[in-house]
Amino acid sequence: MPLTRRAFTILATGSIALTVLGEQGFAGPMDNPANRPSLAKEPFNIGPKSKYKEAGLYQDFKKDKGVWVVSDGKQLTVLSATCTHIGATTNWNDGKKQFQCERQGPKHGSTFDLDGTNTAGKATRPLERCSLKLVKGANGAEEVEVDPTTRFRKDKDEWSNPASSLPLG
Numbered sequence: 306m307p308l309t310r311r312a313f314t315i316l317a318t319g320s321i322a323l324t325v326l327g328e329q330g331f332a333g334p335m336d337n338p339a340n341r342p343s344l345a346k347e348p349f350n351i352g353p354k355s356k357y358k359e360a361g362l363y364q365d366f367k368k369d370k371g372v373w374v375v376s377d378g379k380q381l382t383v384l385s386a387t388c389t390h391i392g393a394t395t396n397w398n399d400g401k402k403q404f405q406c407e408r409q410g411p412k413h414g415s416t417f418d419l420d421g422t423n424t425a426g427k428a429t430r431p432l433e434r435c436s437l438k439l440v441k442g443a444n445g446a447e448e449v450e451v452d453p454t455t456r457f458r459k460d461k462d463e464w465s466n467p468a469s470s471l472p473l474g
């Protein structure tokens with residue numbers, strides 16, 4: 306069937322649009338900044354440290370505070386969920402056991418280990434750790450306070466700072 310001039314124009318326009326999208330990285334619904342969980346701008350509590358004795362990823366604070374809570378059973382860390390490439394958010398892929406940047410495609414596509422270390426894609430450094438300390442909670446019991454305004458970068462050797470993790474013992 307011969308291609309009409311109109312059909313040709315539609316195909317050519319679509320092809321150009323796909324090429325541009327591919328260059329910029331594919332965008333999903335979370336790519337709209339209004340939908341993106343952003344890192345909290347004030348300290349907040351995440352409960353007693355005993356809550357995190359079991360090793361694993363705690364996702365409770367991703368949506369509202371923009372952080373991942375990670376326990377290895379001995380120490381607690383809280384990672385900013387913001388990709389260190391150009392600031393999109395990360396999501397947890399349970400099958401692959403890794404954080405993945407929401408922005409995919411050849412110009413993005415970063416992945417990070419559970420401890421935040423970058424493993425692929427355009428990010429050149431790990432996710433940042435938030436500052437942690439123990440405080441008295443509303444009921445007088447000790448709770449973990451996360452300060453997302455103070456963060457530690459592994460590439461600057463800041464993960465050795467005692468405030469970048471909390472012993473669970």
Ligand code: FES
Nearest residue numbers: 388390391406413
């Ligand atoms: S913003 Fe995450 S890889 Fe580009």
